[in-house]
Amino acid sequence: MTAPPSSGFAPRYREVIGERGRLCVGIDPHAELLEEWGLPVSIDGLSRFADICVEALGPVAAVIKPQVAFFEVFGSGGFAVLEKVIRGAQAAGALVLADAKRGDIGSTMQAYATAWLGDASPLCSDAVTVSPYLGFGSLAPAVEAARATERGVFVLARTSNPEGARIQLADADGRAVGQTVVDAAAVENADGSATVGLVVGATRAHGLDLGALQGPILSPGLGAQGATPADLAEVFADADTAWLLPASSRGVLRSGPAIGELRSACERTRDEVESALR
Numbered sequence: 591m592t593a594p595p596s597s598g599f600a601p602r603y604r605e606v607i608g609e610r611g612r613l614c615v616g617i618d619p620h621a622e623l624l625e626e627w628g629l630p631v632s633i634d635g636l637s638r639f640a641d642i643c644v645e646a647l648g649p650v651a652a653v654i655k656p657q658v659a660f661f662e663v664f665g666s667g668g669f670a671v672l673e674k675v676i677r678g679a680q681a682a683g684a685l686v687l688a689d690a691k692r693g694d695i696g697s698t699m700q701a702y703a704t705a706w707l708g709d710a711s712p713l714c715s716d717a718v719t720v721s722p723y724l725g726f727g728s729l730a731p732a733v734e735a736a737r738a739t740e741r742g743v744f745v746l747a748r749t750s751n752p753e754g755a756r757i758q759l760a761d762a763d764g765r766a767v768g769q770t771v772v773d774a775a776a777v778e779n780a781d782g783s784a785t786v787g788l789v790v791g792a793t794r795a796h797g798l799d800l801g802a803l804q805g806p807i808l809s810p811g812l813g814a815q816g817a818t819p820a821d822l823a824e825v826f827a828d829a830d831t832a833w834l835l836p837a838s839s840r841g842v843l844r845s846g847p848a849i850g851e852l853r854s855a856c857e858r859t860r861d862e863v864e865s866a867l868r
């Protein structure tokens with residue numbers, strides 16, 4: 591039986607999706623995008639790019655997903671810009687999902703959890719992506735930190751890149767490795783909190799049974815990686831698409847730097863997703 595989403599990440603997530611629609615927009619400041627936008631590939635260019643994204647997307651996107659790698663490129667100055675993005679997008683009403691893909695032994699995972707999900711951290715986000723390659727159980731500090739603060743973790747299950755299948759669909763005692771991730775996430779979500787989301791790409795058939803998850807499914811691959819809104823209904827035919835969170839970064843960002851055009855691209859993509867999933 592589906593537990594009512596009365597506490598935890600679930601009501602926060604449901605509320606913003608209900609108001610703004612199912613779309614996660616990535617803030618991925620590729621050097622090529624900075625150049626296309628007429629910005630220098632420097633901290634100043636990064637900062638201007640970030641300000642435009644927050645102003646255009648913060649008031650309309652349900653979830654904003656800064657790709658941490660593109661800020662990390664610039665060292666401590668890049669992290670300062672990332673902190674500004676996180677605070678600005680949250681102040682504009684979006685949930686922030688930090689795409690950091692962290693994963694390590696439990697004691698180190700605790701530090702990652704404090705960095706990305708701890709109230710006192712300057713990088714504190716509403717959710718963070720994590721990798722289960724050290725074993726789903728190694729993610730416990732992040733799962734518990736998220737549960738305690740009504741935040742979320744999104745665990746890589748079936749990624750959008752072609753190389754993922756070999757390991758994610760490998761047999762693990764009769765189940766695909768990715769299915770073991772799904773099943774462990776479903777156990778964590780049995781309390782109705784939707785603390786644990788998954789990452790399942792939109793680019794190809796995923797081969798997993800997502801039916802019991804009761805949590806959000808971040809689905810990158812829309813736009814630049816070739817997936818279309820129409821593909822979503824087919825790829826996720828067996829999933830509860832109320833939880834589906836399609837994601838696009840470059841596909842939306844290429845409409846910048848004009849604020850109005852960038853915002854329109856976000857709204858148009860969101861509307862296409864919503865009508866494809868109706």
Ligand SMILES: O=c1ccn([C@@H]2O[C@H](COP(=O)(O)O)[C@@H](O)[C@H]2O)c(=O)[nH]1
Pocket residue numbers: 616618657689748749750751789790791810811812813814815837838839840841
């Ligand atoms: O399976 C995955 C997991 C994460 N990503 C990330 O999403 C964006 C996709 O960017 P696009 O410009 O829309 O291709 C990027 O930050 C990836 O690191 C993913 O693509 N696939």
